[in-house]
Amino acid sequence: MKSTTRWMTSLVAACLSFAGFMQVAQATLVTTEQVAASQGVHSATAQRDFVNTTLARADVAAGLQERGVSVEQALARVAALTDDEVATVAHTLETAPAGASDVLGIIVTIFIVLLITDILGFTKVFPFTRSIR
Amino acid sequence: MTVALALAGCAAQTRLLREQPPADLPRAAELSATPFFPQTEYQCGPAALATVLAAAGLPASPEELSEQVFLPARTGTLQIEMMAGARRQGAVATRLPPMLEAVLREVQAGHPVVVLQNLGLSWYPAWHYAVLVGYDIDAGEVLLRSGTTEREVLAMRTFEHTWQRSGAWAFVALLPGQWPATAQEAAVVEASVGFERVASPRAHSSQQR
Numbered sequence: 001m002k003s004t005t006r007w008m009t010s011l012v013a014a015c016l017s018f019a020g021f022m023q024v025a026q027a028t029l030v031t032t033e034q035v036a037a038s039q040g041v042h043s044a045t046a047q048r049d050f051v052n053t054t055l056a057r058a059d060v061a062a063g064l065q066e067r068g069v070s071v072e073q074a075l076a077r078v079a080a081l082t083d084d085e086v087a088t089v090a091h092t093l094e095t096a097p098a099g100a101s102d103v104l105g106i107i108v109t110i111f112i113v114l115l116i117t118d119i120l121g122f123t124k125v126f127p128f129t130r131s132i133r
Numbered sequence: 134m135t136v137a138l139a140l141a142g143c144a145a146q147t148r149l150l151r152e153q154p155p156a157d158l159p160r161a162a163e164l165s166a167t168p169f170f171p172q173t174e175y176q177c178g179p180a181a182l183a184t185v186l187a188a189a190g191l192p193a194s195p196e197e198l199s200e201q202v203f204l205p206a207r208t209g210t211l212q213i214e215m216m217a218g219a220r221r222q223g224a225v226a227t228r229l230p231p232m233l234e235a236v237l238r239e240v241q242a243g244h245p246v247v248v249l250q251n252l253g254l255s256w257y258p259a260w261h262y263a264v265l266v267g268y269d270i271d272a273g274e275v276l277l278r279s280g281t282t283e284r285e286v287l288a289m290r291t292f293e294h295t296w297q298r299s300g301a302w303a304f305v306a307l308l309p310g311q312w313p314a315t316a317q318e319a320a321v322v323e324a325s326v327g328f329e330r331v332a333s334p335r336a337h338s339s340q341q342r
Contacts, residue, residue, distance in 0.1 A: 068205025077201060080217040082327045089213050097299060098209025099249055099262040100175040110257070 053083045056090040063093040144290030146233040147273065151289075154270050155234065162241045163267030163276055164188070169283040170195050177280060178202055178210025181247050181262040182218055184278050185306045188245050191222050198222075209260060212249060216304055220331050224306035227316045227324040231301030233293055235315040237268050242314035244305045245278075251298035260299065 039050065057078050064074035081089065089096070118129040154160065168187040172180035172195070179195040179202060186193050202210045202218035210218075219226035229235050229246065236246045246265040253259030267276030268289065275292045279285040296303070305313045309328065312321065 064204065067207060073200055076221075077214060077217060080221050080327075080331045081213065082323070082330060084323070085213045085217070085327070089211065093204075093211075094207075096211050096213075097249065097251070097258065097260040098204060098207040098211055099178045099181075099215075099260045100207075100209035 049083075053086060056086045057081075059090050060086055060093070063090075067093065144293040147290040147293045150234060150237075150270055151273055158234070158238060158270075159241055160271050161267070161269040162237075164240060164243065164245050165267070167245045167264065167266045167278060169278050171281040171283075175208045176203065177262045178215055179218075181264050181278070182215060182306070184264045185245050185247050186219060186222050186224060189224055189306055189308055191224050191306075191308070193222050210262065212302055215247065215262065216327065217331075219304075219306040220327050222306075223309070223332070225309050225311075225324050225328045226304050226306050227313050228320040229303045229305065229313060230315055230317055230320075231303075233289075233296075233301075236265055236303050237270075238315050239305055239313055240265055240268055244307060244313060246303050246305055248277075248296055249299040249302040250292075250295035252295055255298055258298070265303070 037047075060081070061074045061078045064077060065071060069077065078086065114123060114125045115129065117123040118126050166188075168184055170180045170183045170187075176195060176199055179198040182198050182202060183193055183195045186198075198218055201221055202214045204211060204214070216226035216228075229239060236248065239246050248263055248265050250261045250263060251258045252261050261280070263277040263279035263285070265275060266278055268274070269276075270289075273289045275287050275289050277285040277287060277292075279287075305316075307313065309332070316324070
């Protein structure tokens with residue numbers, strides 16, 4: 001053979017032999033069940049619960065961040081919650097009791113409300129009010 | 134029977150305790166050594182948490198705890214986050230049965246109790262965390278570390294009203310290995326599960342004992 005042909009042949013042979021080692025990459029969807037199984041969760045209900053809890057944790061973390069908690073703290077706070085607690089908190093972030101104690105503010109508000117209703121004649125709580133009616 | 138009494142309202146548990154005090158419950162107790170952290174505005178949750186954690190031997194400042202439990206947009210602290218906050222500091226946070234006698238027994242056993250009160254009305258609530266540190270059945274009073282008052286004396290029936298309005302929610306924060314005097318099995322399991330989530334290995338091993 002001519003030297004170029006030989007050279008070409010060797011090159012192609014080398015390429016082909018390398019090609020034999022290559023594998024085509026395959027991209028398939030990894031199902032949620034497989035992810036759950038890799039975490040050790042196998043039954044269908046357990047897998048559903050696992051997925052729901054993971055999503056709920058993300059919801060709670062997002063909810064905390066919306067309500068003024070920093071990102072790292074929100075994640076740390078959610079990580080400290082049990083699955084049951086996450087499920088409870090997820091829907092009640094806005095409505096659950098939040099201990100604060102602005103008691104004085106409450107009392108002042110009610111005082112003013114009652115004062116107004118007293119003046120308007122709907123109530124008679126205070127002895128010093130005279131209704132406008 | 135106690136459920137019926139609770140539904141009847143009118144501080145029935147207080148009346149029952151005063152009329153028929155349990156023989157094995159001392160008439161009065163006070164945990165005067167419990168530390169006091171006066172709350173700043175809206176921060177009754179971190180202050181109450183700091184109080185029970187310091188009493189348990191796991192001191193933490195209210196400012197530090199505020200970052201972990203306070204929810205700015207709600208200007209307050211959620212109940213679940215109070216317990217998670219205690220957990221993160223290495224305590225086991227256990228819910229108590231919703232009975233007045235249970236929280237009094239805890240105090241008698243030397244455990245200050247975090248309670249959630251509704252100081253306002255059911256339709257206009259004023260939620261507030263305080264720490265129960267004492268009681269006197271004969272005088273019909275309870276003692277609280279509450280707000281900016283180190284030793285708040287509250288009529289037991291008023292305490293019962295405000296505490297019932299929060300669903301009689303209370304918990305203790307104790308070192309791993311200690312258990313509340315009155316905890317029930319479900320609450321203990323829940324507390325353990327929660328503790329395991331965040332415990333460091335050293336804390337975990339003492340819990341196992």
